[in-house]
Amino acid sequence: MPAPLLVLNHVSKVYANGTVALQDMSLAIPEGQFVSLVGPSGCGKSTVLRLIAGLGQLTSGSIEWGSNCQQNVPSRSAESKLAFVFQEPALLPWATVMENVRLPLKLAGEPKEKADPKVLQALQQVGLQGFEGSFPRELSGGMRMRVSIARALVTKPQVLLMDEPFGALDEITRSKLNSELLQLWQEQRWTVIFVTHSIYEAVYLSNRVVVMAARPGRVVADIPIEAPYPRSEDFRTSPLYNDYCREVAARLREAMADVTQEPYPPLVRRLR
Amino acid sequence: MLDRLASLLQFLDHQLGSLGVGILPEHLSWRGPARALGGAVKEKLRPEPRREAEVPGPGLSTSPQRLPLGKWLKPEVIAPGMVGLLFLGLWEVGVRLTGVPPYLLPGPILVAKTLVQEWGSLFPSLLVTLQVTVVAFLLAAVSGLLLAVLFTQSKWIERSFFPYAVVLQTTPIVSIAPLIIIWLRHNTFAAMVVCAWIVAFFPILSNTTLGLNSVDHNLLNLFQLYKANRWQTLIYLRLPSALPYFLGGLRISGGLSLIGAVVAEFVAGSGGERAGIAYQILISSFNLQVPRMFAALVLLTGLGVLIFVALSALSNKILGRWHESVVPRNS
Numbered sequence: 001m002p003a004p005l006l007v008l009n010h011v012s013k014v015y016a017n018g019t020v021a022l023q024d025m026s027l028a029i030p031e032g033q034f035v036s037l038v039g040p041s042g043c044g045k046s047t048v049l050r051l052i053a054g055l056g057q058l059t060s061g062s063i064e065w066g067s068n069c070q071q072n073v074p075s076r077s078a079e080s081k082l083a084f085v086f087q088e089p090a091l092l093p094w095a096t097v098m099e100n101v102r103l104p105l106k107l108a109g110e111p112k113e114k115a116d117p118k119v120l121q122a123l124q125q126v127g128l129q130g131f132e133g134s135f136p137r138e139l140s141g142g143m144r145m146r147v148s149i150a151r152a153l154v155t156k157p158q159v160l161l162m163d164e165p166f167g168a169l170d171e172i173t174r175s176k177l178n179s180e181l182l183q184l185w186q187e188q189r190w191t192v193i194f195v196t197h198s199i200y201e202a203v204y205l206s207n208r209v210v211v212m213a214a215r216p217g218r219v220v221a222d223i224p225i226e227a228p229y230p231r232s233e234d235f236r237t238s239p240l241y242n243d244y245c246r247e248v249a250a251r252l253r254e255a256m257a258d259v260t261q262e263p264y265p266p267l268v269r270r271l272r
Numbered sequence: 273m274l275d276r277l278a279s280l281l282q283f284l285d286h287q288l289g290s291l292g293v294g295i296l297p298e299h300l301s302w303r304g305p306a307r308a309l310g311g312a313v314k315e316k317l318r319p320e321p322r323r324e325a326e327v328p329g330p331g332l333s334t335s336p337q338r339l340p341l342g343k344w345l346k347p348e349v350i351a352p353g354m355v356g357l358l359f360l361g362l363w364e365v366g367v368r369l370t371g372v373p374p375y376l377l378p379g380p381i382l383v384a385k386t387l388v389q390e391w392g393s394l395f396p397s398l399l400v401t402l403q404v405t406v407v408a409f410l411l412a413a414v415s416g417l418l419l420a421v422l423f424t425q426s427k428w429i430e431r432s433f434f435p436y437a438v439v440l441q442t443t444p445i446v447s448i449a450p451l452i453i454i455w456l457r458h459n460t461f462a463a464m465v466v467c468a469w470i471v472a473f474f475p476i477l478s479n480t481t482l483g484l485n486s487v488d489h490n491l492l493n494l495f496q497l498y499k500a501n502r503w504q505t506l507i508y509l510r511l512p513s514a515l516p517y518f519l520g521g522l523r524i525s526g527g528l529s530l531i532g533a534v535v536a537e538f539v540a541g542s543g544g545e546r547a548g549i550a551y552q553i554l555i556s557s558f559n560l561q562v563p564r565m566f567a568a569l570v571l572l573t574g575l576g577v578l579i580f581v582a583l584s585a586l587s588n589k590i591l592g593r594w595h596e597s598v599v600p601r602n603s
Contacts, residue, residue, distance in 0.1 A: 053497055054497075055497065084493070084494070086494070087490075088490055090488065090490035090491055090493075090494055092491065092508075093594045093595070094515070094595075103494075103498070103508070104498045107495070107498045107500045107504055107508070108498070137594060138593070155498075
């Protein structure tokens, strides 16, 4: 096993209102791994991503980057260590596809002539050639997500954080984007931390599935998915795939069982 | 075209007269010696008054024009046009049937005739008012935008100053206009601009502040992730996000700056070379020239509508392809 790229040491996060989003979470992620975080809503899986991205303060614990990480990259360089793909495409509605994908480079102060070839390459990677001049609202949901992914890829990140990126898409678009993402990952070998609530998506994509439980958010299972890549569409119907799905589902159910034993929240109690 | 309009007015007058309600000639005579100048109607008709076409309105669109008819014969033009025509028709007939004297309520035909006759004195006044309006409006747009940007840079600046902007907004302009005119007594133009500015700037300030604060949180996260500085976040994210709100503020303030200018003129009451349209309304009311008041009002309202239409067009042009307010729904 290669040296970990990213280590979470007993990380806790308590929000100002007292909600314990994460309790004592420890996780080591080796370089090049595709890790999925699966869990019920409120288990803190999105919080983990936000903390890794530096979009929030830890309450306790630490997040450490390994020595093999591009630490020495200057903070304002166009080559960013991290890229984030949000649940929504989060595009600038007033900017064209081209301008949206160029944004990270523009913010890093890279001139247009230098940025444009990279932008075109990223657009080609996600299959959006010919849509450079379109505005986000002229595109379908799946295409907007592709723009969002292209924007993440344009900085040539080492780590890709994805927060339920395909959650709002229909099943067909989702599985198409899944296999394309997997193909890109095999070419680029980023480290991917992928948050999802879909067991099937997690098992299909990852070589490791981390199951989390809610209230307080914590890790309850860490399941390696030992199936070879490239994973074709046939993998989705194979017995191996089904076994893994069943296992993750079982662990998830255990995690959920803890939650349902808790007293009903006030609203539900009133309705009964 | 003017000849046609004049003959149309004559025709309408004649038609209504044959119904036994034609009292127009008598009404015209009440204006007495002061209006004797109006005898030279034909000469005064020469400068093309475009506004005046508004009174007969879409009725004219049945006659051949330079503009393609199809462009104007859309339901959204015809429907309000019909309502307007019906209203004007009822008004004219009502005035004639009840025999209300024109110094109380003139009919629309008389108003149109007066507008044509008084064009030479009313239109330059309208331009004076327009000048005050435009200067105040531009000042309001710039100051409102700058202040809103300042507010969003620090919550404390906003908390400290916003209440006073509200105070300025809620103080009725009529009650502070005299004070401003006393303070700026050597420069009436500046005084009027200040009055109009006070009324116009608040909607821009409050709308733009709202817009600058309504940025999509995901986009703010994105900018933070890519280590954008304050300036970049303002230029590339906050200002474009606030643009629809700012333009909405402009649309409100365009009309308000006209109202502010009119109020200031009423209070200042300055005549002479720099007499605005509101002053003309005031003078007409002193002289009981009610048809002239109506004619001036038509001009004023027309200008207000024109300002609104121009700002709406500007807004649509700028928001172009990206904003929900402009793009058709099914895409």
